[in-house]
Amino acid sequence: xxxxxxxxxxxxxxxxxxxxxxxxxxxxxxxxxxxxxxxxxxxxxxxxxxxxxxxxxxxxxxxxxxxxxxxxxxxxxxxxxxxxxxxxxxxxxxxxxxxxxxxxxxxxxxxxxxxxxxxxxxxxxxxxxxxxxxxxxxxxxxxxxxxxxxxxxxxxxxxxxxxxxxxxxxxxxxxxxxxxxxxxxxxxxxxxxxxxxxxxxxxxxxxxxxxxxxxxxxxxxxxxxxxxxxxxxxxxxxxxxxxxxxxxxxxxxxxxxxxxxxxxxxxxxxxxxxxxxxxxxxx
Numbered sequence: 155x156x157x158x159x160x161x162x163x164x165x166x167x168x169x170x171x172x173x174x175x176x177x178x179x180x181x182x183x184x185x186x187x188x189x190x191x192x193x194x195x196x197x198x199x200x201x202x203x204x205x206x207x208x209x210x211x212x213x214x215x216x217x218x219x220x221x222x223x224x225x226x227x228x229x230x231x232x233x234x235x236x237x238x239x240x241x242x243x244x245x246x247x248x249x250x251x252x253x254x255x256x257x258x259x260x261x262x263x264x265x266x267x268x269x270x271x272x273x274x275x276x277x278x279x280x281x282x283x284x285x286x287x288x289x290x291x292x293x294x295x296x297x298x299x300x301x302x303x304x305x306x307x308x309x310x311x312x313x314x315x316x317x318x319x320x321x322x323x324x325x326x327x328x329x330x331x332x333x334x335x336x337x338x339x340x341x342x343x344x345x346x347x348x349x350x351x352x353x354x355x356x357x358x359x360x361x362x363x364x365x366x367x368x369x370x371x372x373x374x375x376x377x378x379x380x381x382x383x384x385x386x387x388x389x390x391x392x393x394x395x396x397x398x399x400x401x402x403x404x405x406x407x408x409x410x411x412x413x414x415x416x417x418x419x420x421x422x423x424x425x426x427x428x429x430x431x432x433x434x435x436x437x
Contacts, residue, residue, distance in 0.1 A: 166191035215270035241295030245284030266295030328381030
């Protein structure tokens with residue numbers, strides 16, 4: 155199945171030179187992804203081919219007028235049921251989870267704002283949700299649209315070469331990704347960590363998890379508050395103490411051939427002691 159995306163923009167020439175390359179470009183070539191830029195300016199009825207005007211109430215800058223947006227949407231939605239998204243700094247911030255959800259859609263239409271924004275009537279009429287890619291302002295929505303499309307396309311089956319690639323990236327498990335290394339093992343005096351050369355899968359997984367925790371704690375500590383951490387993770391971070399080891403039981407032959415349990419642990423608390431005493435009593 156092909157995911158089809160239409161991008162309504164004043165600058166359609168910006169889109170395919172970027173998205174037509176690399177991973178998204180190969181997805182387009184293989185028919186997994188379809189991207190169609192549509193020129194909003196082609197639908198304006200202004201004799202000077204303008205798609206903007208001064209804002210009511212005054213203020214700096216220009217606002218995209220509703221007429222070309224309305225007509226462009228009417229043409230775009232013909233036989234094309236889709237979710238409509240406006241790229242806007244006032245939208246909800248894009249997350250990895252939202253990208254995964256958008257990747258489940260069959261069709262998407264992105265509206266790229268420009269100037270000081272889009273006439274609110276066009277937003278109210280046509281837009282299902284607004285998405286931001288961060289707490290900053292860009293000249294237009296084209297770059298933001300390409301970021302969102304690049305991000306969500308990685309979650310479309312068949313786009314990435316490995317099914318595990320998207321699962322092991324930053325934010326996929328709520329944490330930032332661990333460091334990556336490749337050949338050679340030593341370069342200008344800097345060595346690849348020995349554990350990665352060991353071939354010991356369990357140790358490698360532990361090392362990667364701990365580095366991921368370290369980097370997240372240093373750079374984005376707020377992510378740890380909502381990440382699905384294991385007890386081992388919490389112990390590593392110093393949030394919990396290592397649970398006491400269960401006392402080892404040593405069997406000793408008793409009179410009459412019965413075996414009784416002898417405690418050899420040094421850190422038994424009173425509750426553990428009572429439990430084991432009861433256990434030996436009923437045996």
